[in-house]
Amino acid sequence: MKIDALYNYVLRMGDDSLILGQRLGEWCGHGPILEEDIAVTNISLDLIGQAMSLLDYAGELEGTGKDHDALAFLRFEHEYRNALLLEQPNGDFADTMVRQFLFDAFRKPLYEKLIGSSDAQLSAIAEKSLKETRYHLKHSSEWVIRLGDGTEESHERAQKALDNLWRYTDELFSETQEDESLVLAGIAPSMKEVKAIWLETIKTVFSEATLQIPTNNLKFEGGRKGVHSEHLGYLLADLQYMQRAYPNMKW
């Protein structure tokens, strides 16, 4: 039972990294400036690397011999467990950076707490990934501030991005009943604690960026249960094309 709970937990984290990594990769060759083209794809690479570690571990826990490739390329839409936030389209640069910041500010404290996990492999992945995530958070928070506290146009767009994405943030912290067994076993931290740190970070940065945190209580969720928005199917079609068209191909 605990193995199942841990498998689902690790799979969710792996899918979050994979799907956001794939989204960021779409910026390759389309960045607003060369440096950002390189930065965003670097972050994409880190996230896909983290997804490889997480999905390999999920495969090991599941015990049917699946590796990261099998999990990344050969599942159907409803089998992915990423939060809806991460599959949202890139939109303009403000949409991408606000989405990235909301996620980085969540991932950093999650990894910090997972280093203390009683599960050695999860702790090792967290220790490795945290170092990269610190750079990601610094990058996305600086952009949120630059855009929010920039020109009238950039402020307006950043605020619009935040208003649009806010409804997806709650799902990052959702916990299932089986997660409680992981918290009790010291494997996973309580999401309430992670959320408290996240809130503090985003309040600091959004205030510096002169952006207003939305006050509406509209909440969208479903990704954690495999119920996705229409955007995921298109993303997966792109991601999986080669393996679906030429099964077992390698290069």
Place this chain on the structure above:
Amino acid sequence: MVSKENIIAWLEEVCDPEIPVLSLKDLGVLRQVDQINGQWIITITPTYSGCPAMKTMEVDIIKKLHEYGIENARVEHVLSPAWTTDWLSDSGRSKLREFGIAPPEDEVDKSVLFADPTIVPCPKCGSRETKMVSQFGSTACKAHYQCLSCQEPYDYFKCLK
């Protein structure tokens, strides 16, 4: 009879494919060499999770050992303890500088959100009047800087702790 020391010495000839002046040992990526049931097991750790050079390093290690007649070897990966730029050897640091890449500087704690970019001296002229162009550079492990004295653009092997 091949010893562990032989293997380690031969592996010194394997370099980072993207920074060919650094051996895997200089880089601190080579973690362990063991012999189990006649098979050599070479353990390496990634610098960054998604570093595409890892796969090439793996192939290069096997190829190098083949050259010395070792057929029975396998490469394993380990994540913990996580690689840090502190593991770059001193010779590795000077080789980087000669190659035109600024070696990692001790940086302030990255948990501080609004810290100023680190001062990274120019590897060409040594000036401290430099600016960070982007925190992300030509590979996952580097940032992009420019010297304001001699105008040289250069890579900085960024500090990872």
